[in-house]
Amino acid sequence: MVEERIGYTFQDRSLLERALTRLAYTLEAGLPPEAHMDALATLGDAVINVVVVEVVVMGGAHDKGAISNRKMNLVNMTRLRGLAEDLDLEEYVRWGKGEAAQAVWTSGRVLAECMEALIGAVYLDGGMDAAAGVLRRLGLTESV
Template identity: 85%
Template sequence: MSDAGRRDPREIEERIGYAFRERSLLLRALTRLAYTLEAGLPPDAHMDALATLGDAVINVAVVEAVVATGAHDKGAITNRKMNLVNMSRLRSLAEDLDLADHVRWGKGEAAQRVWTSGRVLAECLEALIGAVYLDGGMEAAAGVLRRLGLTEKA
C-alpha cells in the first residue's frame, strides 16, 4: 500500500481499545524494514524489534491467562498455549484489524502484496503488541489481547 492509501493509525487504536501515549511507538509498529530503508529513516524506525518483543509478550499473556483458568500441568498449559498462539491465529487477528491497510510497506512488498501469504501479518500484529507493551506495560498488552479475543477463551 502506498502512503497515500494508508488509513489513519487512530483507527487501529480504536479497534484495539488502546490509545498510545507515545504515538511514535505506534508508527514504528506499523513500519516495515524495507520502507525504512527506502525512505532513509533511522535504523531503529522499523517494527522488527517490536515484533520480537511482542511475540514474547503474547506468550506470557497467554500462559498467564491459561494458568488463571486453573491449569497447573505443564504439558496441558503448553498445549493450550500452542492452540491459542500460532501464525494462523495471529494472522487472522491482524486481518480482522485490517492491519495491512495501516502498515508502511516497502515498494517491493507492496507490489508483491506480501501480507497475503505466510507469517508477515502475524509479525505485524506482534509488533503492535510489542508497542502497546512498551507504551503501557503488561496490563495494557494483556487487555488488548483480551479485547482481540486471543486470551478470553484461555
C-alpha cells in the same frame, strides 16, 4: 484508526508508528535503523506468550504439558494473522514498494509479525496490563 480498532490509545505515538513500519520501508525512505518494527515484533511475541500462559495458569491449568499445548493452540501464526486480518492491519502498515507490489501480507507470517509488533508497542507504551487488555478485546484470550 488502529487505536480505535484495538481499544488502546498510545501515549507515545512514535511507538505506534514504529510498530507499523516495515524494514523495507525504512531502507527506502532513509529512516534510521531503529525506525522499523522488527525489535517490537520480537518483544510482542514474548509478551503474547506471557499473557496467554498467565491466563491459562490463572484458569486452573497446572500441568506443564497441558499449559504448553493450550498455549500452542492459542498462539500461532494462523491465529495472530487472523487477528491482524480482522483489524485490516495491512491497511495501516507502511510497506516497502516491493512488498506493496507483491501484497506480501496475503501469505505467510508477515501479518502475524505485524500483529506481534503492535502488541510489543502497546506493552512498551502501557505495560503488561495494556497488552493483556488488547489481546482480550481482540479475542485471543477470552475463550481460555
